Amino acid sequence: MVKAVFAGSCPNCGGPISSTRLELGLPCSSCLPDIEEVEAKKLSSLPPEDRFKEISRRIPVEKEGSYSVLAELHEELSRFERFFVKCVGKRLWSLQKTWAYRMLSGDSFAITAPTGVGKTTLLLVYSIYEASEGTRVLVLVPTETLLRQSLERLKAYSSVAKGNVRVLGYMSKATKKEREEALAKINGGDFDILVITTSFLSRHFEILKNKVFGLIVVDDADSLLKDSANVDRILVLSGFKENDISAAMKLIKLRNELYFLKLANRNSDRVEQLEKELEELEVIIAKARGEGSRGQLLIASATGRQSGIRPKLFKEFLGFEIGGIHAYMRNVIDSFELCTDKGEMRKKLLEVVKALGGGGIVFVSKDEGTLEAKEITSYLTAHGIKAELAIAGKKSIEKMRKGEVDILVDFCRYSHIFQSEIFI
């Protein structure tokens, strides 16, 4: 029975769709006609990659829409995952997978997460992956030591990539001859991935400024933003013009002025004038955003701090803010399940663990004691989950980082070993 029909909500064609179809994650009956209830439920229970593939295969060519895009994206994610395993020797964990999905969909965004969750590894593997597909990549790091480490890792990963990915780095501590050679190669565009420090970006912008990068990776936003002019430089290297950047800067300032004028409820002439100017500037920016192909920008930040108004330019042109990712990181759903006995509770737990994948912690009430935590751990292990009791403290967290353990089991306590260690 159809409960309700929503206009403009079919995920595939944007047409009307029944609530029943929406609940099952299926497209509308015009995109996917004649489907039995049992069949529909079966489709709906498949894991996302198989579901999108199967549904897009059934949608007639003339109705092809978002499902085929999603199917392709999930296929690409599987390809990327296989590549990641070859490079790093372990699988993506759930948070890395979420980021990888956004990266592969071409989004520019900031990754705000504490050190040690695998941001850098993911960004470096993605850089090689993209470069092997023909994208020119710029990697920015805060220090010379990190530059050397990144170069070593990129070179190791590049042996896995198809074709020959040329990785070039500029080290200010190298010999004069080596430095000159590197500068000549940068000048001649003789590289696929260029790794530089943020201070190189400030000092040698002249030789970079006529180059456009399809992907820019900033490993440490805090060091980049120490010099606010770096924001402009990054945007130029992503393909935006200097006069458009100035226009966006003006827009941000005028918008602030307008906000305060409206707040103070005065000076209506100036308000009118500002609104008109803003409208014109918005047209310029919208045009700049839509013109030509723009590079993808990925910024990693441990703190999510941004100061001053210049970083707001990222929002105007690429639609993200460095500190604006917290809501996404805190995507927590509080939910509960009422169970009549321990057997049922364990079965339910296993289902949840399987659905959410690795990188989780199971907390057992302290009243239940060590025995219960141990039993849960052996129950999960017996069902093929790499679970471990978290009594070993930091060692078990390290194991989880390395991917040797998927689930940790521990008690709820006030002061917790996890608090300062990991954030999931």
Ligand SMILES: [Zn+2]
């Ligand atoms: Zn539809």
